[in-house]
Amino acid sequence: MIRFLLLILVLFNCTSFYSQDKVKIDSINKIYVQGLNIPQDSIVALFQKNLNDAETIAYELGMADAYSQLSLVYGYQGKYEESAKNAINGIKIYEKLNKLDRVADYYAEMGYTMKYRDLEKGLYYMQKGKAIAEENDFENELKDIYNNYGVLKEMNHELDSALIFYNKGLKIKLEINDTIGIPYSWSNMAGVYGLQENFLKAREYFNKSLQQRLVWADSLGIAENYTQLGEVFMAEKKWNEAIPLMHKSLPISLNKQYQNLTQYNYKMLSDIFKKLNNADSALYYFEKYSTVKDSVHSLKVQQNISALNIEYETEKKQNEILQQRAQLAEKDLQVRRKNTLIFGSLGLAFVLAFLGYLFYNQQKLKNRQLQKEGELKAALAQIETQNKLQEQRLRISRDLHDNIGAQLTFIISSIDNLKFGFMDISKKLGDKLTNISNFTSQTIYELRDTIWAMNKENITFEDLQARIANFIEHAKNASEETEFSFHIDQEVDKNHLFTSIEGMNIYRIIQEAVNNALKYAEAKAITVYISDDEDEYHISIEDNGKGFDKNLIEMGNGLNNMKKRAGEINGKLIVKSNLQKGTHIRLVFPINS
C-alpha cells in the first residue's frame, strides 16, 4: 500500500513538476526578446536552457518555441546559420505537431531574417508562411507576416505593394490592439513614404512609431526608429540633423547587441561624414561598421575598410600631392617668369644688335656707293673740265687763226696786189715786198703750227718718226737725184712722248736742214740720224753738199729759226760745215725737257 501511495505520490509530484516545467518553459518562450535588457549571450543561454529543459521533459512544443526564440535571437545577432538551423528545427517540430500557425510564423520569420542575404529566398519563405497563415486565417501571425512581407516588398522596390501589406498588417494589429506591432507597421509605412520622397509623412509615421515604442520600451524598435528618422533627414540631405538621431540609435543597438542595426548605424554615419567631407570621421565609423559586419558577414568588409582607408590615404596623399604640385607649380612659374625675362631681354638685345648690324651694313653700302660715285663724279668733273678746256682752247685757237690768218692772208694778198698792181716798182722794192709776203706766209705757217701745238699736248716718237719719214719721202719725190736716208738708233726709246712744241720744232729743224741741203748745198746724199745717250737726244742731219764757210756767210733766217727752235726745246744747234765736204747739223736737247 505504502509503496503504491509512494508511487502515486512520486507520480503526482512528477506530474506536478512536469506541469510546472512546461509552464516555466512556456513562460520563458513567451518572453519578448526585443524588450530584454540583458546581454544577448544571456538571452541565448536562457533559451538554450529552456530548450534543454523542454528536451528533458520531451516537451516538443516547448522545444519548438525555444527553437523559434533562439532563431530570432541569433537572427538579431547576425548569426544566420544558427538562426536558420534553429528555425528549421523548430519548423520540423511544429509541422510534426501540426502547429500550422507556428509553421507559418517560422517560415515568415525565416524569410524575414534572410532579407539581406538572399531577398529572393526571403520572399519565397515569407510567401510560404503568408500562404499558410492566410489559408488558415491566423490573424495573429498574419499581422506580423504582412508587416514583414511589406518590408521585403519594399526592399524589392515594390513600394505600393509594400504599403498595401503594411496597411493589412496594421489593420489587424489595430483590431487586436497589438501595441508592440503597431509601431512596426507605422515604421514600415514611414519607410515607404520616405522612399516616395514624402518626407513629411515619413517623419510623421516614424515619430508615431517611436512614441508608441517609447511607451512600451521597445528598445530595438526605438533604436530602429531613431535610425529611420535619421535616414529621412539623410534623404533630404540634412546631414547635421541626421547625425544626432544615429547617435541616439547607436547606444541602444550596441547595448542590445543588435548587430545589424549597429553596423547599419555605423555605415550611415560613415556615409554622412563622407558627404560632409570629414574623411577622419567617415573612416572611423566605417571601421566600426566593418568590425561589426565582419563578425556577421564575410571578409569582404575588410576589403571595403582597406578601400576606404586607401581612399582616405589616397585623398590625403592627393592632397599632399596637390600641395606639392602647387608648390612646384609656383616655383615653376617663378622660374618660367625669370626665364621669360632673361630670354626676352636676350632676344631684344639680339634684335637690337641685328637691327644695328642691318643699319651698319646699309650705311657701309651707302658709303661705298657714295665713295664710288664721288670718284666717278671727280673723274667726270676732271674729264669734263679737261674736255671743255681743250674745246675752248681749240675754239679760241681756231678763232685766232681765222682772224689773224685772215688778216695775214689779206696782207699777203695786198702785197701781191701791190707787186702786180704797180708794174713800175723797183726790183728792190719788189724784193722787199716779196720778202714781206714770204715772211707773212711764214708767219701764217708758224701761226698754224703754234695753234696746232697749243691744242696737241704731245706727240709720240712713233708719230714724229712717221711724219719725218713722210717728209723725207716727199723730199725724195721732189729731188730724185738725191739719196735720202733716215735712221733711228736702236737704243732710242720709241715710246717716248714729246711735247707738241718739241715735236714740231724737231720736225721743222729737220725740214729746214734738209731743205737747205737740197736748195743750197746741192747735196747728193742726205742722212738724218736720231740717237740718244742717257739724257740727251742727238738728231743729226748730214749732207755731202758743197758746204759753206760760217765766218763768211751770215746766218740766214732758216738757220736762225733753227737755232731759235732749238732754244725753245732747251737744246742747242751745232752747225758744222766744210766747203765741198758737206754740212753737218746736230740738234742736241735733253730727253725730259
Add this chain to the structure above:
Amino acid sequence: MPYVENRKRNLSLVLKLQWNMYFQLAIIIILALLLIAPTLWFSREKKSIVFAHRNTLFNLENAISINMSQIDLRRQNLNKYEFLKYNVHDALIIQNEIEL
C-alpha cells in the same frame, strides 16, 4: 590645407602658368616680327639703293665715256694736221655739242 582649397589653389596656378605660356608666345611672336619686318624693310631699301646707285653710276660712266670720246675725236682730228700742208682747219674741228 583642405582638399578643396588645394584644388582651387592649383587651378589658379594652372591659369597663371597658362597665361605665362601665352605671354612667352607673345614675346616670341613680337621678337620674330621685330626680326623679320626690319630684315624685309632693309632688304627692300638695299635693292632701291643699289638700283639708284647703278643708275647714277651708269649716268656718270656714260658722261665720262662721252667726254672721253670727244677728247679722242679731238685728238684724232689734231693728228690729221700735216706739217707740210699746214691744214689747221682739218685739225681744229669744233664739237658744238660741248657746252662751255
